[in-house]
Amino acid sequence: xxxxxxxxxxxxxxxxxxxxxxxxxxxxxxxxxxxxxxxxxxxxxxxxxxxxxxxxxxxxxxxxxxxxxxxxxxxxxxxxxxxxxxxxxxxxxxxxxxxxxxxxxxxxxxxxxxxxxxxxxxxxxxxxxxxxxxxxxxxxxxxxxxxxxxx
Amino acid sequence: xxxxxxxxxxxxxxxxxxxxxxxxxxxxxxxxxxxxxxxxxxxxxxxxxxxxxxxxxxxxxxxxxxxxxxxxxxxxxxxxxxxxxxxxxxxxxxxx
Numbered sequence: 367x368x369x370x371x372x373x374x375x376x377x378x379x380x381x382x383x384x385x386x387x388x389x390x391x392x393x394x395x396x397x398x399x400x401x402x403x404x405x406x407x408x409x410x411x412x413x414x415x416x417x418x419x420x421x422x423x424x425x426x427x428x429x430x431x432x433x434x435x436x437x438x439x440x441x442x443x444x445x446x447x448x449x450x451x452x453x454x455x456x457x458x459x460x461x462x463x464x465x466x467x468x469x470x471x472x473x474x475x476x477x478x479x480x481x482x483x484x485x486x487x488x489x490x491x492x493x494x495x496x497x498x499x500x501x502x503x504x505x506x507x508x509x510x511x512x513x514x515x516x517x
Numbered sequence: 518x519x520x521x522x523x524x525x526x527x528x529x530x531x532x533x534x535x536x537x538x539x540x541x542x543x544x545x546x547x548x549x550x551x552x553x554x555x556x557x558x559x560x561x562x563x564x565x566x567x568x569x570x571x572x573x574x575x576x577x578x579x580x581x582x583x584x585x586x587x588x589x590x591x592x593x594x595x596x597x598x599x600x601x602x603x604x605x606x607x608x609x610x611x612x613x
Contacts, residue, residue, distance in 0.1 A: 367575075368573065368575040436567075436568045436571075437567065437568070437571055437572060437573050438573075439573070440571065440572040440573050440576050440591075441572070441576070441587065441588050441590075441591060442572070442573070442575070442576040442579060442585055442587075443573065443576075514575075516584065517579065517584055517585055
């Protein structure tokens with residue numbers, strides 16, 4: 367297994383664990399819990415810190431395991447990383463656009479039975495945006511794993 | 518100079534070596550290669566070939582399996598390791 371693939375597996379697991387903790391703090395069943403801004407800020411810093419530290423630790427361990435290897439990364443690794451970044455970027459653009467359309471066409475969508483995001487509610491907006499970020503990162507790692515398996 | 522190093526390390530497969538019998542081109546789409554056969558004839562492991570062309574073993578495995586088509590630069594490096602003409606290692610099916 368390539369080191370980048372191993373990194374993606376471990377990182378995906380760590381991201382899932384951090385997101386699980388995040389959604390435990392934000393959701394009650396399928397309902398987003400109303401919380402004050404200072405509590406959201408605290409959750410935000412905890413999530414970002416946990417995600418960053420876990421990524422640093424995983425990257426450090428993987429880099430240490432590669433010590434002594436003649437070639438650590440080559441053109442295939444870079445090509446796969448580029449494609450995974452492209453997939454993530456496409457997802458983020460699409461997801462942010464959905465949020466923008468939702469915000470702009472709130473009135474138009476209100477008359478329909480479509481699921482709606484209450485963007486005027488701060489916890490909802492916070493949860494949606496962080497979920498998009500997590501989903502983008504997870505998609506990037508899943509794409510990396512798939513490309514290493516099939517390319 | 519990497520090119521000189523590659524030439525120095527080129528193996529002594531005769532130029533224009535023809536692979537026959539069970540030797541088959543491995544394909545990535547319409548790009549085919551005979552790396553596995555040439556490597557085995559040269560007595561190289563995948564890791565050794567990877568070191569010689571500055572690639573990872575996983576990339577050599579993927580190329581041999583036809584899952585990854587390398588860049589022109591890597592393709593030329595691989596051919597030089599075997600001391601074989603490019604066309605003997607790689608081919609392209611332009612009729613497909």
